[in-house]
Every structure is written in C-alpha cells, then in structure tokens.
Amino acid sequence: MSVFSGNAHRALADEICKYLDTPGGRCRVTQFSDGETFTVIEENVRGVDTYVLQPTCAPVNDRVMELLIMVDALRRASAGSITAVMPYYGYARQDRKVAPRTPITAKLVAELLEAAGVDRVVAVDLHAGQIQGFFNIPFDHLFAMPALLEHHLKAHYSGAVIVSPDAGGVERARAYSKRLNGTLAIIDKRRERANESEVMNIIGEVEGKRCLIVDDILDTAGTMCNAARALKDAGAASVSASVTHGVLSGPAIGRINESCLEEVIVTNSIPLSEAAQACKNIKVVSIAPLLAEAIRRIHHSDSVSSLFV
Numbered sequence: 024m025s026v027f028s029g030n031a032h033r034a035l036a037d038e039i040c041k042y043l044d045t046p047g048g049r050c051r052v053t054q055f056s057d058g059e060t061f062t063v064i065e066e067n068v069r070g071v072d073t074y075v076l077q078p079t080c081a082p083v084n085d086r087v088m089e090l091l092i093m094v095d096a097l098r099r100a101s102a103g104s105i106t107a108v109m110p111y112y113g114y115a116r117q118d119r120k121v122a123p124r125t126p127i128t129a130k131l132v133a134e135l136l137e138a139a140g141v142d143r144v145v146a147v148d149l150h151a152g153q154i155q156g157f158f159n160i161p162f163d164h165l166f167a168m169p170a171l172l173e174h175h176l177k178a179h180y181s182g183a184v185i186v187s188p189d190a191g192g193v194e195r196a197r198a199y200s201k202r203l204n205g206t207l208a209i210i211d212k213r214r215e216r217a218n219e220s221e222v223m224n225i226i227g228e229v230e231g232k233r234c235l236i237v238d239d240i241l242d243t244a245g246t247m248c249n250a251a252r253a254l255k256d257a258g259a260a261s262v263s264a265s266v267t268h269g270v271l272s273g274p275a276i277g278r279i280n281e282s283c284l285e286e287v288i289v290t291n292s293i294p295l296s297e298a299a300q301a302c303k304n305i306k307v308v309s310i311a312p313l314l315a316e317a318i319r320r321i322h323h324s325d326s327v328s329s330l331f332v
Contacts (some may be wrong), residue, residue, distance in 0.1 A: 024322045025068060027097070029077040029089040032294050035110065038311030040125035043319060048073065050096075060088050062096045070103040074145075074318055079113030079132075080293040081272065083320055087113060087132065091139045098140035106143040106321065107136055108314060111268050112290035115150040116240070147292055147310060149266040155242045163327050165317055167267040167290050167310050172202055174288055174308045175235070175265065181188060183233040184208050184259075188250045192238055199237050199265075208234070210250045230258035238256045241266040241289065244275040248282040255283045268292050269307075271299050279304055 026050035028036030041046045049065040075097070077090040090107060097105050114128040133154070136144065143161045146154075151314050155162045175181075186208045187196035193209060200207045208227025241247055241264070251262040262284055269289030276298045279287055287302075289295070290310045301306055313330070320327050 024072040024074065024318075025066070026074045026076060026318065027064070027093060029075065029086065029093055031077050031080060031086045031089070032110070032291075034294065035078075035291055035314075038309060039076065039315040039318065041310055042315035050083055050093065052093065060085070060092050062089070062092045062095075064096050064100050067100075068103075069098060069101040070254070070259050072106070073097050073102045073103045074106045074108050076108045076110070076314075078109060078111035078293055080111050080270065083113045091135055094136070094139040094141055104142045105140055106145060106318075108145045108318065110147045110151055110290075110310065110314065111270075112146045112154065115154055116224045118151040118154055129154050130157045143321070145314070145321070147290075147314070150239055163317060163321065165313060165327075166331055167292070167308075167313065168198065168202075169331065170187070170290060170313055171265055171267070172199070173243050174306075175203060176200075180233070180235050180263075183235045184227065184229050186210060186227075186229070186234050186250065186254065188212070188236055188238050189244045195239070196237050199235070203235075205235075206232075207252070208254075210236075212246065212251060223227070225253060225257050229254055231260055234259045234262045236262065236264045238266045240268045240270055241287070242270045242275065243273045244271070244278040244282075246288055247287075248278045248284070251282050251284050254305050261285050264288065266290075267296060268304070269299065271296065274298075276302055285297060 025048040026040050027050050030052050051063045053061050075093050079086040094105055104162045114132050117128040145163045147165045148167050169294045181203050183205045185200040185205045188210050208229050211224050236250055247264050254262045263286045264284055265288045267290050287305050290308050317327050
C-alpha cells in the first residue's frame with residue numbers, strides 16, 4: 024500500500040506513515056499562476072492500494088479540489104484501489120435542507136468523490152452520521168473518543184459532569200459519561216442565526232462539579248463559550264471543553280482567551296493556525312495512531328469496528 028497526502032495536513036500524514044513504518048507516497052501538488060491545481064504522482068502505483076489523506080478544512084474549496092484531482096491522477100495511473108482518508112469532512116454541516124431553495128452540499132461532495140473514482144472513504148466524527156448514507160461505496164466512520172478518553176483519564180476527568188452543548192449531541196455526551204463514570208448535563212439553546220447561539224437553561228446538576236463540554240466541531244466558539252459561562256453561572260467548579268475538529272475560525276481564539284474555559288482539548292484532524300498553537304488553553308491530542316491502525320486494518324481486511332468496542 025501507499026499513503027499519499029495533499030497539502031492540507033502533511034504533518035499528520037507523516038505521523039501516520041511513521042506509525043505504519045512505511046514511506047509516504049511521492050506526489051507533487053502545486054498550483055498554476057491562475058490558481059488551478061496540478062498534481063503529479065511521482066511513483067508507480069499500478070495495482071497498489073492507495074490512501075489519500077486530506078482533511079477538507081480551510082481553504083475548503085481548494086482542499087476539496089486537491090483531493091478530487093489527486094484521486095483522478097491515481098485512477099488514471101491504474102491504482103489498485105483508492106481510499107480517501109478525510110479526518111475532517113468539509114461541508115458536513117449542510118446535510119439537509121434547512122430552508123427552501125438551499126443545497127445539501129454534504130451529498131454533493133459525496134457524489135463528487137464517487138465520480139472522481141474513490142473506492143472507499145474514511146472519516147472521523149461526522150457532524151451527522153447519516154452522511155454515510157450519501158455514499159454508494161464502503162464508508163468507515165471512525166471516532167476520536169479512544170484518543171480523547173486517554174487524555175481525559177490522565178487529566179483526572181473521571182467522575183466529571185459531561186455536558187452536551189445542544190440536544191443533538193446527547194448521544195456523544197452519554198458515551199463519554201459512561202466511560203468516564205460521570206453524570207450527564209444538557210445545554211438547552213436557541214440559535215437565532217448561523218454561528219450565533221443563545222443559551223437558555225441547563226438540564227442536569229452541575230453546581231460544585233467539574234464540567235467537560237464535548238462536541239464534534241469548534242468553529243467560532245460562540246456556542247462553547249456561552250455554554251461555559253452558563254455552567255459557571257450555575258455554580259460549576261470548573262469548565263473545560265473537548266472537541267474533535269478544531270476549526271477555530273473568525274473570533275474563536277479571542278473568545279477562548281476571554282472565556283472561563285480552563286482548557287480546550289482538540290485533535291489534530293485539522294492543522295491549527297499559529298494563533299491557535301500560541302493559545303495556552305488549547306491542548307492537542309493526536310489521532311494519527313487511530314487513523315494508521317484503521318488504514319492497516321482496511322488493507323489487511325481486518326475489523327475496523329473492533330477499535331471502538
């Protein structure tokens with residue numbers, strides 16, 4: 024097999040290759056002066072099982088096109104199979120029509136990947152699990168929970184109150200609560216417009232407790248910081264956050280620095296900006312071993328689901 028990487032997150036690809044004890048696939052992904060993407064696969068891949076690592080993070084459109092063009096190049100080079108490894112699946116938040124005359128871009132991206140020639144997709148903590156149903160090819164949905172739980176146990180979060188920032192994340196919060204022997208709380212909020220939210224009330228007992236808010240995506244950090252403030256106002260002893268994808272766009276870093284969050288734990292599914300790396304409250308947990316093990320098991324036709332039992 025051979026693991027290739029676009030320009031989105033070469034550091035993660037290097038970690039995965041180190042874990043697998045295999046050299047990274049040689050390819051060159053550049054742009055013409057007009058912005059068009061150009062890719063050259065610089066080794067023979069005829070009959071080879073290939074894996075293309077590319078989180079479709081900012082700049083999202085460039086990363087999506089890089090992935091599609093790399094897949095097309097591998098298909099035309101007669102690769103045995105092509106697996107798109109997408110630690111972060113961009114456009115996942117547009118998974119249904121929320122208003123008339125709006126797109127479902129999560130489905131559009133799925134169709135583009137299939138049309139380009141992808142044989143299998145691997146993603147981590149999808150924003151909506153039903154996105155798997157948008158594909159007519161095998162889809163492996165991985166969870167960052169094992170890597171994050173290892174950090175939480177070392178940081179003595181056992182017995183903490185696990186908080187879901189909205190009703191949609193209750194299943195995720197319950198899973199963490201079960202494994203950390205903690206209790207569960209839910210933030211009831213009302214979203215007035217995109218990227219803005221208003222915290223209404225808290226369901227659960229948090230007074231005097233250590234609270235850990237768990238979510239899949241941390242974008243502008245408005246919801247997270249509002250939830251943290253609501254928990255502190257309700258008497259929580261401390262509040263931290265644990266998220267899989269640290270998008271951290273716009274005013275996110277400033278909000279985190281000014282918030283009452285003790286720490287924000289994110290994975291390296293997305294490369295952090297320099298401002299995020301400089302933020303003392305942000306701690307990064309690597310999911311490279313998880314992705315590498317999944318790739319190894321897929322290549323050897325072993326069980327992937329047993330990673331999360």
